Amino acid sequence: MLLVAVVALFVALSPAQACLYKGQTYVDGDEWTVQEMFVMKCTINQSGSWKTAIVGCMSPQGAKININESRVEGADEFRCVADANGMVRMNQGIGRFSKCGTHTVGEQWVKGAFQYVCQPGGREEVTACVTPSGTRVGINSIVQENGVPVECVHFTNNGTIVLRGLGVAADAKCMDSDGTTHEIGTWWLQETHFNKTCGTDGRISIANCVTVDGQRVPVNGQLIANGLRYNCEKRNDGSVFFRTGAAPSNFL
Ligand SMILES: *[C@@H]1O[C@H](CO)[C@@H](O)[C@H](O)[C@H]1NC(C)=O
Numbered sequence: 001m002l003l004v005a006v007v008a009l010f011v012a013l014s015p016a017q018a019c020l021y022k023g024q025t026y027v028d029g030d031e032w033t034v035q036e037m038f039v040m041k042c043t044i045n046q047s048g049s050w051k052t053a054i055v056g057c058m059s060p061q062g063a064k065i066n067i068n069e070s071r072v073e074g075a076d077e078f079r080c081v082a083d084a085n086g087m088v089r090m091n092q093g094i095g096r097f098s099k100c101g102t103h104t105v106g107e108q109w110v111k112g113a114f115q116y117v118c119q120p121g122g123r124e125e126v127t128a129c130v131t132p133s134g135t136r137v138g139i140n141s142i143v144q145e146n147g148v149p150v151e152c153v154h155f156t157n158n159g160t161i162v163l164r165g166l167g168v169a170a171d172a173k174c175m176d177s178d179g180t181t182h183e184i185g186t187w188w189l190q191e192t193h194f195n196k197t198c199g200t201d202g203r204i205s206i207a208n209c210v211t212v213d214g215q216r217v218p219v220n221g222q223l224i225a226n227g228l229r230y231n232c233e234k235r236n237d238g239s240v241f242f243r244t245g246a247a248p249s250n251f252l
């Protein structure tokens with residue numbers, strides 16, 4: 001933030017005993033506040049000539065800050081500067097000295113799945129994702145973690161940053177209830193009637209039931225063939241039952 005000031009420099013060539021500013025007289029060395037923001041000083045020469053000039057800024061708390069000097073008040077730093085033309089202004093470094101909780105500006109730390117940095121103004125900014133084993137993943141980049149691709153993605157639509165796995169390890173397998181392992185994407189028959197599939201997430205699911213002669217019965221569906229009715233029923237607990245019965249008479 002810039003607080004712009006007007007330069008005020010009055011020089012009198014005629015000999016005088018006092019500086020004159022806005023109807024007020026000041027003696028040599030006097031300082032006073034103008035525009036509640038600047039400090040003006042009266043200087044009177046041996047010769048009697050005088051000038052008034054801005055020699056500093058006033059902080060919000062009312063302290064004088066000399067030109068080229070700065071002062072910290074609360075979370076902010078105020079600096080009084082003069083440009084080449086003698087124009088004086090006060091620069092405010094917003095929140096340069098504020099903190100992010102217990103972390104100081106510039107400090108980095110890891111919390112959960114993210115690495116943060118404390119930015120000026122006490123603003124926490126995510127600089128990277130961090131996997132459970134401590135690997136840093138740059139924003140919008142992918143690393144291999146034990147063969148599993150892991151992505152740190154920044155959604156620009158809502159500003160959220162998420163660490164997510166992209167599928168499973170290249171060497172992942174499904175393990176069936178009887179302890180046999182199966183490659184991802186493969187299928188096998190269990191107890192003749194259940195067509196099990198090893199999914200890309202490493203989980204086993206039942207794709208369909210199968211009759212003794214190899215015909216498919218969809219999950220929660222039935223097949224009527226050769227005078228028989230086949231049901232493949234999935235219960236709420238996830239278990240699948242295969243039943244064979246007589247076909248309804250109208251199908252015979
Ligand atoms: C005072 O006089 C000197 C020369 O004698 C001059 O250089 C200086 O600018 C003068 N200061 C003021 C405030 O008039």
Ligand SMILES: *[C@@H]1O[C@H](CO)[C@@H](O)[C@H](O)[C@H]1NC(C)=O
Pocket residue numbers: 067068082
């Ligand atoms: C302020 O600093 C600048 C450059 O660092 C210098 O040229 C100038 O004379 C200084 N002004 C005062 C009033 O100290």
Ligand SMILES: *[C@@H]1O[C@H](CO)[C@@H](O)[C@H](O)[C@H]1NC(C)=O
Pocket residue numbers: 155157158159160
């Ligand atoms: C942010 O946007 C992404 C992509 O649209 C979405 O998947 C995610 O759930 C959103 N997150 C929040 C917190 O809204």
Ligand SMILES: *[C@@H]1O[C@H](CO)[C@@H](O)[C@H](O)[C@H]1NC(C)=O
Pocket residue numbers: 187195196197207208209210214216
């Ligand atoms: C078992 O399911 C897979 C799809 O997961 C399918 O390709 C395969 O043909 C099915 N096998 C039988 C015997 O139904």
